[in-house]
Amino acid sequence: MSRVRVLVGTRKGAFILESDGKREKWDISGPHFAGWEMYHVKGSPVDPNRLYASQCSGWFGQLIQRSNDGGKTWEPVDNKFVYDGVPGTHKWYDGTPHPWEFKRVWHLEPSLTDPDTVYAGVEDAALFRTVDGGKSWQELPGMRGHGTGSGWQPGAGGLGLHTIILDPKEPKRIFIAISAAGAFRSDDGGATWKAINRGLRSEYIPDPDAEVGHCVHHMAMHPSRPGVLFMQKHWDVLRSENAGDLWKEVNGNLPDDTGKRGFGFVIDVHAHEPETIYVVPIKSDSQHFPHEGKLRVYRSKTGGNEWEPLTKGLPQTDCYVNVLRDAMAIDSLDSCGVYFGTTGGQVYASADGGDRWNPIVRDLPAVLSVEVQTLA
Amino acid sequence: MIRVVLPAHLRTLAQVTGEVEIAVAGPVTQRAILDALEARYPMLQGTIRDHVTQQRRAFVRFFACQEDLSHESPDAPLPDAVVSGAEPFLVVGAIAGGK
Numbered sequence: 001m002s003r004v005r006v007l008v009g010t011r012k013g014a015f016i017l018e019s020d021g022k023r024e025k026w027d028i029s030g031p032h033f034a035g036w037e038m039y040h041v042k043g044s045p046v047d048p049n050r051l052y053a054s055q056c057s058g059w060f061g062q063l064i065q066r067s068n069d070g071g072k073t074w075e076p077v078d079n080k081f082v083y084d085g086v087p088g089t090h091k092w093y094d095g096t097p098h099p100w101e102f103k104r105v106w107h108l109e110p111s112l113t114d115p116d117t118v119y120a121g122v123e124d125a126a127l128f129r130t131v132d133g134g135k136s137w138q139e140l141p142g143m144r145g146h147g148t149g150s151g152w153q154p155g156a157g158g159l160g161l162h163t164i165i166l167d168p169k170e171p172k173r174i175f176i177a178i179s180a181a182g183a184f185r186s187d188d189g190g191a192t193w194k195a196i197n198r199g200l201r202s203e204y205i206p207d208p209d210a211e212v213g214h215c216v217h218h219m220a221m222h223p224s225r226p227g228v229l230f231m232q233k234h235w236d237v238l239r240s241e242n243a244g245d246l247w248k249e250v251n252g253n254l255p256d257d258t259g260k261r262g263f264g265f266v267i268d269v270h271a272h273e274p275e276t277i278y279v280v281p282i283k284s285d286s287q288h289f290p291h292e293g294k295l296r297v298y299r300s301k302t303g304g305n306e307w308e309p310l311t312k313g314l315p316q317t318d319c320y321v322n323v324l325r326d327a328m329a330i331d332s333l334d335s336c337g338v339y340f341g342t343t344g345g346q347v348y349a350s351a352d353g354g355d356r357w358n359p360i361v362r363d364l365p366a367v368l369s370v371e372v373q374t375l376a
Numbered sequence: 377m378i379r380v381v382l383p384a385h386l387r388t389l390a391q392v393t394g395e396v397e398i399a400v401a402g403p404v405t406q407r408a409i410l411d412a413l414e415a416r417y418p419m420l421q422g423t424i425r426d427h428v429t430q431q432r433r434a435f436v437r438f439f440a441c442q443e444d445l446s447h448e449s450p451d452a453p454l455p456d457a458v459v460s461g462a463e464p465f466l467v468v469g470a471i472a473g474g475k
Contacts, residue, residue, distance in 0.1 A: 035385060059435040059469040060385060060423040076389065076419040080427045 004331050005070065005373045006339055007051065008347055009038035012365035014053055016071045019360075021333055023351040026360045032074065033065065040107050040326055040369045043070075044115040048373050052118050052134065054105040062104050064120075066134050077134030081105070081122055084141035090124065091153040100124045100144070107326060109164035113171070119190075121161035125152060125178040127190060140190040143176065148195060148212045155179030155215045155234075162325055163219050167226045175229065175244065180215035183231065185244050196244030200233060217265045218325040222274035230277050230304070232267035232325075235260050237279055239304050250304020255281045255291045266328035270353060271336040275303040278330075278338060278354060280323040289320035297340070299354050313357035314348065321346070326369035333374055341367025378409055379464035386424070386467065390417040395464055404459045406438060407450040424467055439466040 006017040013031025032038075036055045044050040051067040053074070062081065065074040087100035103123040111117035116133040127143040130136060143161070152159060160179055167173035172189040175196075182197040200214045207213075215234035222228065231238040231247060237254065238247040251262040263284040270276035279298050283291055290296065294316045296309040321344035331337035338354050341347045345364035348357045377397040387393065398412045407430075414421045425432050430450070432438070437446040441455045441463050457463035 057385065059383070059433065060389075061426075061433060062422065063389070063419075079422045082428055 002333055003375045004333070004337060005043070005048070005375060006329070006347065006349075006360065007041040007043065007071070007369075007371040007373070008341055008364065008367060009041050009053070009326075009369035010341075010345070010365040010367050011037055014038040014041050014055075014071075015361070015364060017347065017360050023333075023337055023349055028361060029071070031365075032071065036063075037104075038368065039105060040371075041071075042108050042110060042371045043373045044110040044118075045112050046110075047115040048375055050110070050115040050133075052108045052110060054108055054120075056104045062102070064105065064108075064134050064137075078130070078136050081120070081126075081128055081137055082139070083126060083144065084139040087144075089150060090159060091151055093154060095153070097150070100126075102126075103158065106160045106162045107164055109166060112166050112168055119164050119166070119174070121164050121176060123158045123160040124154075125159045125161040125181060127161055127164070127176060129190070142186070142190065142192050143184065146184065146193045146195070148181070151212065152178065152181040153213065163216070165219060165221050165229075167221075168223045169226050173226070173243070175219060175221070177216040177219050177231075179217065180213065180234070182212045182214040183216050183219060183244055196240075197247070198245065199240070199247030199249075200231075200238065201236070201249075202234065204234070218267050220267045220269050220277070222269045225274050228274065228303075230267050230269060232262075232264050232279055234263065235284070236262040237264075237267065237304060250300070252300070252305035253307050254279070254298060257281075257283055257291070264323070265325040266323050266340060268328045268330050268338070270338075271330050271332040272334075273301065273336075273353075276301045276353070277303060278328065279307075280328070280340065282322060288322045293318050293320060295319040295321065295342075297338070297354055297357075310350075310354045310357070312355065313350075313359075319344075324368055326371075327367050329370045329372040331372045331374045337372065339370050339372050341370045343367065377461055378404060378412075378458065379461055380409060380413060381464045381466045382420075383467060383469040385469065386420060389419050389423065392417075397461075404454050405451050406445065406448070406454065406465075409454070409465055410450075435470040435472065437468045437470060439468055440464070 002021040008015040013034040015030035039054040041053040049070040053065040055063040089097035092098035107121040109119040120128040128137045163177035165175040184193045229240045254261045295314045298307040321342035328340040338350045343366040380396045
């Protein structure tokens, strides 16, 4: 019988939650790396027992941990993330030049074909890669070296490269997103990059239709249709039919937030229905908790525009948590499982595509990331 | 032998308990101690000082003989009591620094 393994990164350690295919009873292990910020933990699609974890702290900086046994044991691997050449400057919040400084790894994306190859999205924004299982990391400098790089400004959480999507049909195609530069695509394995932000409109920047400068929060893709992308931006949920060349807003009936719609951080796609997508609307700009104190996942079965709130099993009074950008995941069991974690330390799971929810755990540290592995 | 006391998180990372004893060739300085420490425990590279600049991380301090040595030159000789092993070299995580 299939099993699932949920990998949870929190503000104070990592947790591994395992269940059989019914997803009713869960074994919880952790905290792994207690006291450290675990920005992201993700397994190799090729070898599910090979896990990579981003571990960092304000005191001791960045570490990368690797497991070869599904998280039972770990070993630190190389943590040297050095920008290629002279890093130069990007823009600071006030528009002045600011030196590029490595701060942390936000996201680890293992290769679809090789367990030793992993991409790392870092702050200040850059893309690194290891091809030896984490023994060494090299920057793909064409990303940071995109002609617009000197004009990128950080979002509130920093200038983080937080989203990496590998195209399962075109091995040299990579999508990434940076707060607050926008989305980019490489069609040559990461050597060169194209900004793919046409159609994004951000009223909070001087030129709302600028090539870069958009605060993209997250992107998602269904592997059967890699040309169709979904985006959760600072405001607005969008979709693209052409690998990001043009985006259209699909906010539809998402909750109205003082005349605007579509703020949130997570977005993900159903495992078997490429037009079924999930977001968690959040109030902005400063509040960053659910509308009306009700934690609601919104599901669209039409790829956007028409949304239904999913509430069964989720708190519908006095709920003021946030759901951060990497904190939603989808399993691939026949009855698709959806998972998300909150800054209040809950991890919620639905074993029926979002119709009903249950907390797997309630009292973890603030959840930074959630990934799930479907195991044979 | 030079005695080094690491903060709890770095003891866990290096898989050691209690003090670490390391041999330092040549003059005993902060740099010499950290070089020897990182050679023996490579997983500590980058956690006490920056990989590239070799600067002490902002929320890490160095103490010995009840003195704060954090702002001394990394190549300055350390007190005789550290060299003789009578006193440990302390790597301390600041009380601030977490979230």
